[in-house]
Amino acid sequence: MTGDRLHTEHGNERKEQLLRAAEQLFTERGYGAARISDICAAAGVAKGLFYWYFPTKESLFAELVRTMRHQLRRTQAAAMEPSADPVTRLRQGAEASVRFMAAHQTYFALLDVERLDAALAPVMREGSDVYASDVRRLIVDAQRQGLVPDGDPTFYVVGVLGAVSSFGHAHRAGRLQIPIDDLAAAVGRWVTDAVARPADAVRALTPTTGADAP
Amino acid sequence: MTGDRLHTEHGNERKEQLLRAAEQLFTERGYGAARISDICAAAGVAKGLFYWYFPTKESLFAELVRTMRHQLRRTQAAAMEPSADPVTRLRQGAEASVRFMAAHQTYFALLDVERLDAALAPVMREGSDVYASDVRRLIVDAQRQGLVPDGDPTFYVVGVLGAVSSFGHAHRAGRLQIPIDDLAAAVGRWVTDAVARPADAVRALTPTTGADAP
DNA sequence: ACCGGCCCTGACCGATGGGTCAATCCTGGG
DNA sequence: CCCAGGATTGACCCATCGGTCAGGGCCGGT
Incomplete structure (x- = not known):
């Protein structure tokens, strides 16, 4: 909750590396099915290092989600002309959202039900x-x-x-x-x-x- | 996959009991967080009995989902007048669905993302x-x-x-x-x-x- | 009475995987 | 050269939980 650990530049890169590996695996296998050891393996580091950068698995997930939302928010804001009428702004926001989601499929896939619990996905889709x-x-x-x-x-x-x-x-x-x-x-x-x-x-x-x- | 075990009337009641207990707990705590032992406790039976009626936890879930979908399907069908035009039928189906979902909130809550992994819910909602x-x-x-x-x-x-x-x-x-x-x-x-x-x-x-x- | 097959129990098992830790490496500043 | 402390390792711990199993009660039929 308090200030995160202080990292060197190299440290930040590592962290980013882990985030990307996790994003990838979460999307492929689902949050539950993606093991921390897998993530580390994919990033080419030992499991212990994970906890140097993240206190817990969930916290990594949370960071991914927050980043994604933050970016989307900025994109939406940028797409809406301040002088336009509300309905137009609504339309612009919607269009921007759809585009953004398409451009960041990997990220957004994280939130899809199917990806949360891979085992349950088939049942629900069927x-x-x-x-x-x-x-x-x-x-x-x-x-x-x-x-x-x-x-x-x-x-x-x-x-x-x-x-x-x-x-x-x-x-x-x-x-x-x-x-x-x-x-x-x-x-x-x-x-x-x-x-x-x-x-x-x-x-x-x-x-x-x-x-x-x- | 083959024919389910044959149950006596009492057996079916028991099974139904377990289904209801599970439904309840899945809704409250989420699928992942609802332990089989909890479900059995809620139903007032020993854990071993669970496997007399269901081969696995997922299969119970699947049964809940299927029941729900089946009922919805029938309701929709009943709501659409065969003689009406397609758009009207669409409207009737939609209305019926909304009503049905409202009448069976507990069931449908099972499918909500928030209920699948209780731990992740706050992150996603936030x-x-x-x-x-x-x-x-x-x-x-x-x-x-x-x-x-x-x-x-x-x-x-x-x-x-x-x-x-x-x-x-x-x-x-x-x-x-x-x-x-x-x-x-x-x-x-x-x-x-x-x-x-x-x-x-x-x-x-x-x-x-x-x-x-x- | 006896049998068979539902029904029920709760201790037990085994794997899985998140999280910990002591020890080591590496790098830059003094 | 040496120290501080970030970075890294991998073996280890251990709570958790789905799933198993050997045994035992209940009931209806014969």
């Missing part, structure tokens, strides 16, 4: 594609009937499932204190509007050019 | 409210200027953050194969539209009537 394909069917149907503008259906699928799960999560966490009937209705409208409306928003999206995903 | 309050400020400003319809700002906040993170996640996972510039633009529009448009969608939302959540 079956979640069922919803996806259900929704996809509906979307495609709707597009065929002209109810939903053309564009990569996957985009809409992600949007719809994401909305439902986000609102659900927020409500469950007590962050969204709204009578359930109202919430359900609001989410329903939100989804409908989002899907049926933004006529040309997704217009020019490269429509998933066939086989190239794993 | 600072995430910063974004929320940023976005909130923008929303409130926009509402003041009439750019965004009135209604609980939190609802919009959740929607915006949820969208950004969902699309980000999908892209990162390779589920959304779209050039990043297009994606950023699309998400920007998606957010803007969602926030600025649904004039009366959130109209009658009880604006956070203070204290009534646990």
Whole structure:
């Protein structure tokens, strides 16, 4: 909690080295499955050295997360024109976030559920594609009937499932204190509007050019 | 993988008992932190018995998740009128999902990141409210200027953050194969539209009537 | 009564891996 | 040249926990 240990320049490099190795392994195997000894091995140092730079495994993780958030924050701030109206700023912030996340996939992957406990990942993933394909069917149907503008259906699928799960999560966490009937209705409208409306928003999206995903 | 062991009626009750105890503890302490011995203690049985009903800790978890998903699926199906148009069905499915998740908070909490590794939860949560309050400020400003319809700002906040993170996640996972510039633009529009448009969608939302959540 | 197969117990095992430590190396300043 | 203290090592410690097992009770059928 108090001032961190004082390191020489070389020391800081080492620390950075460990951070990068950890980031890599956390992303590949998940936080739990990445052993400290692995991290050290990957960084080419002995296990004991880890504790010269970090008091605990969690603290390293925390440092990664904080760095990431801090950078994102600055990027967002930089992307928003101070003179613009709030909604524009919102849009700029959102765009910047998406770009930033894409540019730092490795970092952000750390936060994905799948990466936290590698063993549980399959269980949780299994079956979640069922919803996806259900929704996809509906979307495609709707597009065929002209109810939903053309564009990569996957985009809409992600949007719809994401909305439902986000609102659900927020409500469950007590962050969204709204009578359930109202919430359900609001989410329903939100989804409908989002899907049926933004006529040309997704217009020019490269429509998933066939086989190239794993 | 083959046929599960055959249980008497009493056996099934016991199993159900263990499932409920586990559900409870996973929700409270997180999957990792809930020890099998705890679960057994909570159910009032000896640890050895656990393995009479479940081959492993993960398998119990898997069973919980599957049950939950199965029920949700049926509920969704029941909520969608077969004769309705796709968009309506989409809306009905979304509403049903939100309601279902609310009615089974305990179950769904299992899937929340925070519950998987209790130790990491604080690290990940810390600072995430910063974004929320940023976005909130923008929303409130926009509402003041009439750019965004009135209604609980939190609802919009959740929607915006949820969208950004969902699309980000999908892209990162390779589920959304779209050039990043297009994606950023699309998400920007998606957010803007969602926030600025649904004039009366959130109209009658009880604006956070203070204290009534646990 | 006897048997078989559910059901239940709690001590025990074994691996795993985070964390410690005494000893050593290395480097720069005096 | 020598000392201080950062940097580094790898063997070691040990609490933890999922999983095992040998044994024993309960109950219904014959």
